[in-house]
Amino acid sequence: MTAGARILLALTGGFGLWALVFTLVYAGHAAGCETGWGLARGPAGIAPLRLVLVALPAGGLALTLAGLRVLRRGAGLAPRLATTARLLTGAAALATGYCFWFVALLPLCSG
């Protein structure tokens, strides 16, 4: 990987994941509601669509935190960029929690 690509990944990886999760949750939720997939209560009384909507941010958060660990160990960046990358990845982890905690709680479909 070139130095430029490494910087790009370090700076935008965290929020890139956030954006991916955001898109997938939004589109997955809309698709689930429109196609009627996963709405019926499954085992343990939880709708499969709900499980997917919770799993996506959880997975995103786990990956973001893993990325943060890699950055903590130093990823071969200039010191100031390394700090910026850590701040951004930490912020992305926070944002993932902030933006998706309620997918576990709100009613799934119907407006």
Added chain:
Amino acid sequence: MTNPPRRQTASDATQTAAAAGAGVSDPLGLGSDPLALDAALRRIWATGPGWQRLAAVNHSIVGRRFMVTALVFFAIAGTLAMLIRIQLATPDSGFMEPGLYAQVFTMHGTVMMFLFAIPLFEGLAMYLLPKMLGARDMAFPRMSAYGYWCYLFGGTLLIVAMLAGAAPAGGWFMYTPLSSKPWSPGIGADVWLLGITFVEISAISAAVEITVTILILRAPGMSLDRMPVFAWYMLTVAAMMLVGFPPLILGSLLLEAERAFGLPFFDPAGGGDPLLWQHLFWLFGHPEVYIIFLPAAGALSTLIPVFAGRPLAGYRAVVAALVAMAFLSFGLWVHHMYATGLPHLSLALFSAASTLVAVPTAVQIFAWIATLAQRRPNPGPPAGPRAPAPVSAPVSVPMLHVFGFFFVFVMGGLTGVMLAIVPFDLQAHDTHFVVAHLHYVLIGGFLFPMLAAGYHWLPLITGRAHDGPAARLGFWLVFAGFNGTFFVMHVTGLMGMPRRVHAYGAESGWHWLNLLSSVSSFVMAIGFAVILIDAVMTLRFGRKAQADPWQAATLEWAVPALPPPPYTFAALPRITSRADRLEPRKIAPLLARGEGVLGLARNGWMETVGVTVAGGEPEQIVILPQQTYLPLWTALATGAVFLSLLFKIYPAAILAALVVLVLFLRWPVGEHAAADWGAMPATAGGGAMPAGEGLSLPLSSEAPVPPALWALRMLAVADGALLASLLFGGLFLALSAPGWPPPLWPALPRAPGILAALALAGAWGAARMAGRAAGRAAGRAAGRAAAPACVAALAGNLAALAACGWMIAALPPLQTHAAQAVLAAALIWLGLHALIGAVLAVNALRRLASGHVSARRRIDLDLMRLWQAGLLPAGLVVLGFPAMLRALAEAAAGAP
């Protein structure tokens, strides 16, 4: 050092060749004589007088033109705003009839957003970036000029249409179906869709150019983490433009296709959906707000530290905040659509992201406050260029506008958080509360910072020092008038006044609030007039500015004179520390003497240094193009395309598009690229030209990654965003539009699909082979070696194009259902890209024949290879799209 072997191709080559390899760093013996160096560089860089001004490509000139033109459009849109306030000053006003009023408010919003705000910051960025980064110009000066002409012509088209009474009248967000043919039968909506798309070309080209300039045209040693923070802001903004503008371009094209040819993308009777327009528009429209705010914030992050005499506090946190903002801003668009009946869970996602964006905003605000708090206790000379520094005034004129920014923007941000809250927004949405909020955010977050920036950089841009109580008077009038106009609108809106009403009854209780707004708006207008008159007087009669009047710490003040000469720097500095902690006063004289990199004038070349992205190590010598009329002609031809489309003369549009293509094919000619300048014996370090200070660098035509390749990478980002928007749009329709699945599913023949896939794969393979063959060949042999592969790539692309045509022809009539219309749109995208691939192959063949390609000079082949490498996966996605669309539509149809 030996002279590089060269072919005499240009008329001036003989004369300049002698100088080329002669001296190491001082070929003309000018190095220590600043006057002689200045004269030599001016001869190369200056734009000619008279009509030759139309050939200008210099970033200082084009940047200034952008800014001045934007201010003219600001005056026009401001006048429209005054008309709106006259209309609303009293109940039951008969000043304008509703149709005219609709044109006025539509044009006010459209001109302010597209023709004022975006071009103004583009112009400022274009003007400042090379100077701040320590480069001599932008990476693609002809693109700057082309973008400017597109902007000027597109904007003029809109204004002329308005004067002719044919302005768009559907509001600046042009909701369908109000903007569709049955409800907007006139030409007005077409003017908007085509005019704005024309202007967007300029925005995309500016975005490409800004990214590439920041990434590689920096002073040697300026690594990414040493960049002035303004460059980080503009890099982020340009990246956002690359992703954010394509959805609007796509939406405009689809809506124009619906209006002109009846393709029902947004018509629910044909499987379209008005909500698709809203999604596409706001997917652009919300990031757009941040695209406008961030350059202004970048200006603040630059000038507040100058005032404080300290570097920006929390540089790293600020960079993190603005990158975070860039991402978050793409997760807000549905907060314009809370009332469209989406499930609460969807709304909540966007509500959360909308409130969260307050955090990076607050980080920046408090970084600025922290910077002010660290202010040097004894300001001394930084009091500014005023002759008798008014000791009593605690702040300079720019800082007065920074105060305006804080006051207004913080309030707008707070109402923004309120509007992000779903239950409150359902009341406030589409009322004057939103009008108040958006003006607080845009005037606070853009206009006041830009005025501050204007006063701050006025000495640089005009060479005039600014004095004046008039500027302070102007500020206070604008500030008081603004708050008087818009603060009361919060109340008017909550009392139920919807947006865009042309009249209201006296019983509503809104009349005195509106009167107050209208009177205040005239105070604000007078304030702008005072500022304008004061600025004109300064230009005419102002004293000459002294060098570095603010004791700033960034490179733009290290230019040899104010205003800067066309070559910007006589030599480029070596940066060894943070580039926002420099001392321009000490650097400027050294650079003016040519003490630095490329402190020389040779061959009539406009040279600047290209560096590695991360470390800022010098990597290549970029030779920029001379002034030329090509951008003007190309923009005129582009304008002819749009005018023909507007008046529905489609053969003329195709003809004009061909002219555009032919003109663009004339762009790459650069005589320096007709020879291997750096093909020296390997023992001499191989492949380099002397660049001064003991550096030897290859010319960009011989560098592994020249700027043009970077430009194509950036364009690919925008292009990918366009395709993604189109595919998203199709899937959205299949999932949730009424009338799906279509009564007759558009079946595509399998043969052309397989043919297209194979042809694209073949073209990709051929393009790779062309590069390898040229790399192995020596000298002119490259042409013969790579030509067969180029012909193969050409054939592959033409086959793919034909296959796309075959598939489109096999579709049922496109007017009958959005399913085939969307498939046709995707296939047209693919066909057009195959066509461009073919053009790139023809270009490569042409350049092979003319000797512009060798083992070292492979840019034309590399562009072709990169294009095909991107087109292959994109093409496979497009070819798989019909199946995806059908699967989704049938799943949605099977739902209970």
Added chain:
Amino acid sequence: MPLVGCGWTGGPLSALDPAGPQARAMAALWWTMLAAAAALFVLVMALYLWALLRPEAAARVPPRRWILWGGIFLPLPILLPLGAAALVLGEAVLRPAGTEPFRVTAEARQWHWLFSYPANPGAAESVDLLHIPAGRPVEVTLTSADVVHSFWIPRLGGKIDAIPGRETRIVLIADAPGSYGGQCAEYCGTGHSFMAFEVLAHPQEALAEALAPVPSAPVPSTAQEPAR
């Protein structure tokens, strides 16, 4: 709740003069947010002016602390509870609990509202006039015959768009019998300003009488000029 419904913030379309539980909740949300926003605005401006005018004192706060406290610790503890409250309130507003709603359909067209009462056979359609029972949830189902409109009765609650090709729904409640103003909120062409309607909330027992067919009020065509 300060000022609600009294004095100068009144008016036939005022969201600050609520007449139903949803509009009341929204108005209360507004007044709460206004108080918090005013406090925040004063705080930020005071800090800014302090740093600007008294830098020697403000400089004792290190930059790191400014950014951390101002940028993170100040907004987040406000935004998190606000967001949570908004979700609870949003659920209450969008899906009010209670008795079976009274159902109405509304068709928006340039520039009139056509209301019909499918659940009340024999009830006459009404133009620009909506009859509802007071004290009971009313579910309005919206369609549009031409362009996007937005249905809004500010004193009862929020908006819902009427979008061609779609059906949208809103549930509203009026506390008491009376007349409430309604207005199209989304720009829908030259007649937008006067695309208003009146809501008459009747006591439950008087509703049937109000819905009895009256031989008048023909359905206007789209070509008709706005009513004024």
